[in-house]
Amino acid sequence: KPGEDGGLPTKYTLTYHKEGETTTHECPDYITSGPNSCYFNKKHTSIWTMYIITINATNEMGSSSSDPRYVTLTYIVEPDPPVNLSLELKQPEDKKTYLWIKWYPPTLVDVRSGWLTLQYEIRLKPEKATEWETHFAGLQTQFKILSLYPGQKYLVQVRCKPDHGFWSEWSPKRSIQIPNDISMKDTIVWIFVAVLSAVICLIMVAAVALKGHSMVT
Template sequence: MKENVASTFVFILLLFLNTNLLNGQSPPGKPEIFKCRSPEKETFTCWWKPGTDGGLPTNYTLTYHKEGETDIYECPDYKTGGPNSCYFNKKHTSIWTVYIIVINATNQMGSSASDPRYVDVTYIVEPNPPVNLTLELKQPEDQKLYLWIKWFPPTLVDLRTGWLILQYEIRLKPEKAAEWETHFAGQQTQFKILSLYPGHKYVVQVRCKPDHGFWSKWGPESSIQIPNDFTMKDTTVWIFVAVLSAVIGLIMVWVVVLKGYSMVTCILPPVPGPKIKGFDTHLLEAAT
């Protein structure tokens, strides 16, 4: 009797599975964790790509445990990071700790799980872009005009404690140019650009990078118009110096040619004759 019941149950199960397969229904495909990011070493978010849903409503859960521990936890916040994400706030984030994270997909036909993702918050820092980018043209007296660029660190980052150290990179180009000119600014939040094309409108962006981690996205563009005549002052001075030098040189050559002097005579004066008192130069000529 028991064997008949077991056989009937298996038959019904196989019939159910075959019916669902014929209807295009199947267990969910394997999901994939494609990115985990921390903006400031204090919180982080992980995102995943769902696999196929097997033609059925599919539920996704993120579970994790810390390396060296056996307790398994579920994602504390599925909403803050957007669809298919899990956000770990300060309460759930530990530095110098390895999180082992898995995405589980389940529907009526079965389940599947992603490959585990090993996450150390220290090495997934990707800060937000710098803010408040300002551009200013400056030209001190008797000096060349330059572009003065200033910005502030991302608002969420606290740099006062040294918990996070940021370095910055600037890129700029004339508005219609295809190639960017890039400058590394180190830890400073201001930079001077000297080589500028007059009459062009320049576009500037800044990004930042922590000591361990990745470059942020480029911040919003700022632009500034370079005047056409900003080099006139320097150009006029150099033209005046060149013309004056040429005139002086021509005058010297003209004087030398007019008086019939050779260049050697002009440079080396003639050797004076003997000046001995009472000496008759005619006697010296007669002796020769």
């Protein structure tokens, strides 16, 4: 920021120029973002361009300027949260029940063109729990949760960040009720697997024993 204002009424302005250009511009909008701020809309921003920004102070004592700040938009982007978060409990036969979580990138982020890549993070917890369980999902827009407490209502949120920017806010909470009987179904499956494995082992042992007996006789 500029030096001390000496307690006098002081006017502050923000000026900037783009890397490789000599033309200096003043802040296009001092109002939208509130006091002591400058708002740049899409018309005044370019994703891959470096901006050199300076704050200037002027009063009866004269003028002073801050050191320049070098900013590239891709390194300071904070996207909107992901949208259309959906939860589904999958109960495939002979497999463990799991929670299937899906979402879509924020509407205003163009991920299809490839100019911006988003990473995602999920958090969930039983409704009455105090601590969240967090999972990094990488680039994928779907995720599978296997460890679930039967009979609990779960809350789930997701957020995103560009490669070099900041995490978005968490998406609105979505909830799903986990049935009480999922552990029973999982137990039955594993009992079946254990019994089947034991039967196969007994058959193999019997076959080896019969083969050995026939060779002796």
